[in-house]
Amino acid sequence: MPSRRRTLLKVIILGDSGVGKTSLMNQYVNKKFSNQYKATIGADFLTKEVQFEDRLFTLQIWDTAGQERFQSLGVAFYRGADCCVLVYDVNSMKSFDNLNNWREEFLIQASPSDPENFPFVVIGNKVDVDGGNSRVVSEKKARAWCASKGNIPYYETSAKEGINVEEAFQCIAKDALKSGEEEEIYLPDTIDVGSSNQPRSTGCEC
């Protein structure tokens, strides 16, 4: 029987404000899209069951606030991530330039055991806008950056049209599964064989 733990895969989506993180998640999980811009506050996840090699996994997809002022509690939720998705808008150079910051920030804060091989996936979103005419980041440039960071898989998507979203998340799930991120193994100092394990904390009963 597979360990219970390995059936839950935690994925974090990062990227600048307005690149379409929430839309990608909504398109993937709910097959829905809204053109309206709505900022995300704090961190928030949706889950989706995925089948992979005859096994069922739960993908826990964390959508995050791109605007720093809506991330007041910090990023403790990065902990235990199995894959990190970096999203930018192909029509915004700044959002692409910031990928590096997001990646580094993630590696510092999440401190995975093997940062060199931690699975990232890069998504260039909004390829549908203006028929691609307002695009400013070329696929070549994006792929070159991905290659320079240890061959990060790269997808170009349109959350609006649902283009490539499924494929990208397939890859995300696969990489999350492969990720060697083992949860820190906890062994209690003394194994209490008795059953009268009193709660340590004292105080009121509130």
Place this chain on the structure above:
Amino acid sequence: MISDGVEDEEKWLAAGIAGLQQNAFYMHRALDSNNLRDALKYSAQMLSELRTSKLSPHKYYELYMRAFDELRKLEMFFKEEARRGCSIIDLYELVQHAGNILPRLYLLCTVGSVYIKSKEAPAKDVLKDLVEMSRGIQNPVRGLFLRSYLSQVSRDKLPDIGSEYEGDADTVKDAVEFVLQNFTEMNKLWVRMQHQGPAREKEKREKERSELRDLVGKNLHVLSQIEGVDLELYKDTVLPRVLEQVVNCKDELAQFYLMDCIIQVFPDEYHLQTLDILLGACPQLQPSVDIKTVLSQLMERLSNYAASSTEVLPEFLQVEAFSKLSNAIGKVIEAQVDMPIIGVVTLYSSLLKFTLHVHPDRLDYADQVLGSFVKKLSGKGKIEDSRATKQVVALLSAPLEKYNDIVTALKLSNYPRVLEFLDSGTNKVMATVIIQSIMKNTTHVLTAEKVEALFELIKGLIEDLDGTPDDEVDEEDFKEEQNSVARLIQMFSNDDSEEMFKIICTVKKHILTGGPKRLPFTVPPLVFSSLKLVRKLQAQDENPFGDEASTTPKKLFQLLTQIIEVLLNVPAPELALRLYLQCAEAANDCDLEPVAYEFFTQAYILYEEEISDSKAQVTAIHLIIGTLQRMHVFGVENRDTLTHKATGYSAKLLKKPDQCRAVYACSHLFWVDDQENMKDGERVLICLKRALRIANAAQQMSNATRGSTGSVALFVEILNKYLYFLEKGNPQITVASVQSLIELITTELHSDSTSPEPATDAFFASTLRYIQFQKQKGGAVGERYESIKV
């Protein structure tokens, strides 16, 4: 003591994590052996760690996230239990046996989430139960995190339309009701937190409250994600209920943050359609709330929306967004008498950007915004706050960026009035911005009236505003500024000569106020601008004598005389001389002999009386000779007078080599290629011989002083002149004279007394090669070289 506090906190967190991990370990074992009783027991003990009051929100969040992850495993176990046939209702009852309320409620929420998923009870009822029971936790931090947990686990189970948990009727309302209730309770906990604990820790508490803000704000995000919240539901229920909470809590921190959240999480269309409600809440907020930022953010959002597509613009018109925002801003400014000027500028700046995006065709709106701003500023003197002045520059730059055309901005009657509130330094910055905009877009300013208006805007660069020159201006900066004014003057043009003449007069009027430091920069472009018009009139050649009213070259030359004259007081005689010569040449082309003669006379007077530096004299004399050579308008007498003087000046230069060069240059005054009556070979020869004599004298002097070199080069230069006139067929230049000059140079170059001059050697060698080349080429010119021996 503070560092101890931080250390202690780390210790407490570590202890909390240890306790949590230990219990989680036993929970896992219980889960692996499907022991429900133990699983519940250890999970409750694990969750007891969240009962601590010793951690700051950040640390508490870390602990909470660990518990959260563990609870996911428990949740999965519950799901499996349910699949195996265990009754969720029983489970829901069972977890309520946990001894402490906080673990109990976490477990209840976890089971509740599975309960809703199992669809054994309507989502609505379970959610209502959970949100009611969460009232049991009244400690703000613990309560906020518990409710945030509830919000998270119920997030994908809300009875939204189209959701699998959708009930029979009014189901979205249930979802909204649940979130609103949770939001209300969380906001109360959050606001109340400030009153708990000793007063001396208020600052720390406020910091902690600020950290907790996203837990409260997230509810609004959840509301915005509910698909069933359409405009109607938003307008009738969501917004009023949220605002009621915001207004009534009377808390500065909460009000500012939640207003920001509302603006950011809900879509633009909703804001447009509910502007009255949203703006109506603003005056009801605490006076200390930073409303200007709130409103600016709203306007910025809406501006971006308007900029995104022209299709949305009718929406703005339909709801009269501009007048509503304008009114709201007016009221806020009126109510907050003490609002610092930076706040006022920020508000008007946002409103202006808004109107430029939404109503690009309504210049009157933009002018109205500027007008209100002026009204607010009037009587307060110049703006002193440097941040505020920066904002004003941004405000005034906005119309330029939008229209890419100063001419449009010139129509804004309040524009120059705003400038008056800026100090002279900022006025200059603004003037530079305006000029840059014109240059960038190559906007041609077409009428005298607009030039006048433009000068009004950039007067910071044109004159010393406070009457006295500013000593502190950096020399480089000053040059940069004045060069930009010079470039600007070139941008004034009109094909109609009468209008152009008016423009020139307008420019003249303004630049003459600039004082001696600016004139050397501004006079030349004006002179060339006028000369351009002269040449245009001359080319048209219509009515060359002109009548009284119309613009004629003559009239322009009179104007030019006046313009250049001002440089004499600067004083800038060298520049004036150059400009006089330019004018003389233009007058030459217009066949105005007396005018051209007059300009030359002026130039000569300057040369004689004002230019005393020997280097400046050399430059000036060559300019004079060059210009005079090209003049064809002069009769014999005038020309003789002028050339006579020019040769006279040449021979009187301070240094022999300079004399020599100027004198041989004068030879060209007597030989003009394309004019048959201007070929006086004899006087050419006189010049060249005189040059030779001077070169000789220079040679002797340098021999006497030793060391000083370069005089042989003079002979080579003169040889080149001989060759030139030989080629041109001047009968006075004989092969014999060329020959003897070559011999002279050869001797000089090999003489022991001269120090080696590699440059001169090379020059001479090249000259000889040229002679060879011409000989070989043959033809009419080659024949003249025929008998020269090299």
